[in-house]
Amino acid sequence: MLDVIIVGSGPAGLMTGITLAENDISVVILERMSRPNENKLCAGYIPISSFRKYGLPLNLYKHLVEGFRFHDSSGKNILVEFDNVVGGNVDRTEFAEFLAKRFRKNGGWIRTEEYVFDFDERNSYVTVKTSKETYKGKFLVLACGIASNLPGKIRGRLFRNMVGLCLQTSIPSNHINIDFKKENWIFYGEKYSPFGYGWIFPKENIVEIGLGSLLSEVKNGLDSYLSNLLNIVGVEKKYSRRYFPVPLSGPIEKIYSRRVFLAGDAAGHVSPITGEGIKYSLNAGVDLGISISLYFKKKISLHDIGKKYLKLLRKNVFPDLKWGRIFLKLVQKKLISSSKTFVDKKKLRAVAELYASNITHLNAGLKFLKTFFL
Numbered sequence: 001m002l003d004v005i006i007v008g009s010g011p012a013g014l015m016t017g018i019t020l021a022e023n024d025i026s027v028v029i030l031e032r033m034s035r036p037n038e039n040k041l042c043a044g045y046i047p048i049s050s051f052r053k054y055g056l057p058l059n060l061y062k063h064l065v066e067g068f069r070f071h072d073s074s075g076k077n078i079l080v081e082f083d084n085v086v087g088g089n090v091d092r093t094e095f096a097e098f099l100a101k102r103f104r105k106n107g108g109w110i111r112t113e114e115y116v117f118d119f120d121e122r123n124s125y126v127t128v129k130t131s132k133e134t135y136k137g138k139f140l141v142l143a144c145g146i147a148s149n150l151p152g153k154i155r156g157r158l159f160r161n162m163v164g165l166c167l168q169t170s171i172p173s174n175h176i177n178i179d180f181k182k183e184n185w186i187f188y189g190e191k192y193s194p195f196g197y198g199w200i201f202p203k204e205n206i207v208e209i210g211l212g213s214l215l216s217e218v219k220n221g222l223d224s225y226l227s228n229l230l231n232i233v234g235v236e237k238k239y240s241r242r243y244f245p246v247p248l249s250g251p252i253e254k255i256y257s258r259r260v261f262l263a264g265d266a267a268g269h270v271s272p273i274t275g276e277g278i279k280y281s282l283n284a285g286v287d288l289g290i291s292i293s294l295y296f297k298k299k300i301s302l303h304d305i306g307k308k309y310l311k312l313l314r315k316n317v318f319p320d321l322k323w324g325r326i327f328l329k330l331v332q333k334k335l336i337s338s339s340k341t342f343v344d345k346k347k348l349r350a351v352a353e354l355y356a357s358n359i360t361h362l363n364a365g366l367k368f369l370k371t372f373f374l
């Protein structure tokens with residue numbers, strides 16, 4: 001019997017796995033795709049603070065970011081610059097391959113092309129049924145993202161006002177005649193999203209163009225908004241585009257049972273105001289890995305693993321999620337508006353610092369609340 005079975009090789013699953021493997025716990029990751037986290041729809045922006053925290057090499061960045069260029073529906077744009085690199089955009093599969101290498105080096109084991117379709121929690125173990133076989137483990141970690149129905153068995157369902165819907169397309173860089181410099185472009189206003197924002201995030205050979213909106217605010221699909229973004233870069237040809245959900249629930253506490261734990265998107269670990277989830281998935285993975293390891297080291301009881309995990313999340317992940325959710329609700333009630341962000345550069349700095357991860361959501365909120373009230 002394995003100690004821990006993890007479903008999903010995104011940042012949450014891999015970081016949980018690395019932390020467990022570093023603690024000599026036998027762990028397997030089951031992934032439905034043929035490579036770790038392959039084909040994950042994502043713009044790939046990660047702040048440099050996460051790279052430093054986890055010792056990630058800067059060459060994983062496909063585009064360095066020293067500033068954010070904010071655009072509004074009228075065509076105006078303002079650049080907020082920083083003195084140094086504050087983050088960058090990664091290729092998600094390459095990013096996962098890097099973490100997977102670290103996981104394997106520590107003794108972890110990844111089985112790709114294994115689709116997990118169900119699990120069964122017993123008193124002293126968990127069984128996991130995949131497209132190939134049935135596994136037995138002492139613990140199960142569901143890090144299979146938001147599109148899987150497995151986490152719902154523990155967490156319950158997420159309602160339409162707790163989920164975002166994104167639409168994104170990847171355009172070859174040589175089809176866009178724009179020098180993006182060390183910038184990521186962000187688009188606010190009704191032209192670019194019914195309730196959310198649009199983005200143009202360049203990478204080495206492609207440019208990610210997409211938008212997100214709270215699902216409950218989407219009335220007629222998101223295609224016309226994406227077309228408006230494509231017009232900005234002068235792209236007329238139809239490239240394939242994909243929809244994908246993202247949780248915007250804020251902190252969820254019902255993310256574990258006795259032997260089953262949720263992390264990352266599966267547990268709602270995404271900022272409800274920026275839609276960023278990678279840095280929170282990395283943090284949550286470590287928090288969960290530490291919590292389960294403490295049990296194997298006989299430092300905490302079975303009963304206390306979930307409590308320990310929640311305690312760490314409340315410190316490392318939940319504050320941003322909680323404040324992000326509060327700000328999302330204020331925007332929904334039209335108490336905060338992005339329309340006044342373009343009055344002057346100072347007002348955008350707080351938002352840029354949020355993306356740069358230089359300040360917490362609470363502090364960014366306090367800064368822009370002063371100026372954003374209608």
Ligand SMILES: Cc1cc2nc3c(=O)[nH]c(=O)nc-3n(C[C@H](O)[C@H](O)[C@H](O)COP(=O)(O)OP(=O)(O)OC[C@H]3O[C@@H](n4cnc5c(N)ncnc54)[C@H](O)[C@@H]3O)c2cc1C
Nearest residue numbers: 008010011012032037043044045116144145264265277278
């Ligand atoms: C369009 C878009 C743009 C985004 N841009 C950004 C961004 O720029 N920066 C940022 O920080 N966040 C961004 N996010 C959010 C970010 O992608 C997620 O928060 C992050 O990927 C969550 O990581 P995870 O490990 O929880 O799950 P995922 O990365 O979703 O990984 C889950 C893994 O589980 C596997 N899996 C699922 N079901 C099964 C199953 N039944 N059996 C086996 N394997 C399974 C999947 O194949 C996948 O590899 C974006 C999201 C979207 C949709």
